[in-house]
Amino acid sequence: MCRWLAYLGEPIQPSKLIVDTPNSLVAQSLNSPLGAQTVNGDGFGLAWYPDATAESTPAVFRSIEPAWHDENVRELSRAIETPLFFAHVRAATLPPVQKTNCHPFRYESWLFMHNGVIREFPRLHRQLALAIAPELFESVRGTTDSEVLFFLxxxxxxxxxxxGGLARAIREVEQVGRAHGIPYPVQGTFAISNGSTVWAFRYSSERRSRTLFHSEDVTTLRMLYPEVERLQGYGEQSRVIVSEPLSDLPDAFHEVPESTVAILDMNGYRHEPFLQEA
Structure with missing residues (x-):
């Protein structure tokens, strides 16, 4: 489907994770071993906050070029320093390849991105779109299931x-989907931020969700791998949540359990159950 990452910590250049790390997001756009599709070449998006505070307004860059081909990805990600950013490479399903369909999506200070699908979305699109609040509907720019879910x-x-907001939206999608004879309407991993906290969800209706991982803390990684020089380029609060690990170092990344939300702020991670009831 897609690959994404979310970073929170000391300000860094996004290129450290998007371009320079061994299994970077750009590398995953060409070859994604854990993805539903190997190649994710239908667009790229980067959104970043100037500081890690709630109500901070993020900037967004989107491109329909493949991430490996777009020189602006490298230029921009090396020119910025930010304490919190989202990045996403897209593998389109039904909607067209256009900038408005590239993640992350923004509304006021909020960001959202998704790897997965609302199954048979064309059948559900009209009913779900009409469920969006009228004052929000005019801000919907694209045609994806992901953006509709965000505004829902x-x-x-x-x-x-x-x-709770995402939980209620997913339950509405499942209710509408099952009314149309779709037994497992929702599949994916989801990321949300308000500028100070990242919420990363792993959930699907059939309890067989796309992969999701978060990093070990940097202090532990430096103890485990003192010879790995690139670890010296990260602060002690640097943490990342990813669709798949950015390196093959053992114990560097931990899988987020099924039907779980990983909540990340400057104090670290905590896990909570998410829609685990039958």
Missing amino acids: ALTHGLREDPV
Whole structure:
């Protein structure tokens, strides 16, 4: 489907993770061993906050060029320093390849990105779009299932309660999908941020979700791998959540369990159950 990463910690150049690390996001756009599709060449997106505070307004760059081919990806990701950023490489399903369909999506201070699918979305699109609050609907720019889900979650209170807002949106999608005879409507991993916290979800209706991992803390990694020089380029609070690991170092990344939200702030990670009820 897609590959994505979310970073929070001391300000860094996004290129350290997008381009320079062994299994970087650009590398995954060409060859994604754990992805549903090996190649993710239908666009790239980068969104970053100037500082890691709630209500900070993120900037967004999107391109329909493959990440490995777009020189702007390298130029921009090396010119920026940011404490919190999202990056995404896209493998399109039904919607067209256009900038408005590239992740991350933004509304006010909030960012959202997704790897996965709402199954048989063309059959559900109209009903789900009409469920978006009228005052939010005019901000929907593209045609993807992901953007509709984001604005449906905003409608269900994501700004006040990110976990509950997404949960209520997913339950509505499942209800509409099953009414249309689709037994497992939702599949994916999802990332949300308000500028100070990242919420990363692993969930699917059939409990067989796309992969999701988060990094070990940098202090532990330096103890395990004192010979790996690139680890010296990260601060002690640097943490990343990814669709698949950015390196093959053992114990550098830990898998997020099924039906779980990993919540990341400057104090580190914590896990909570997410839609685990039958």
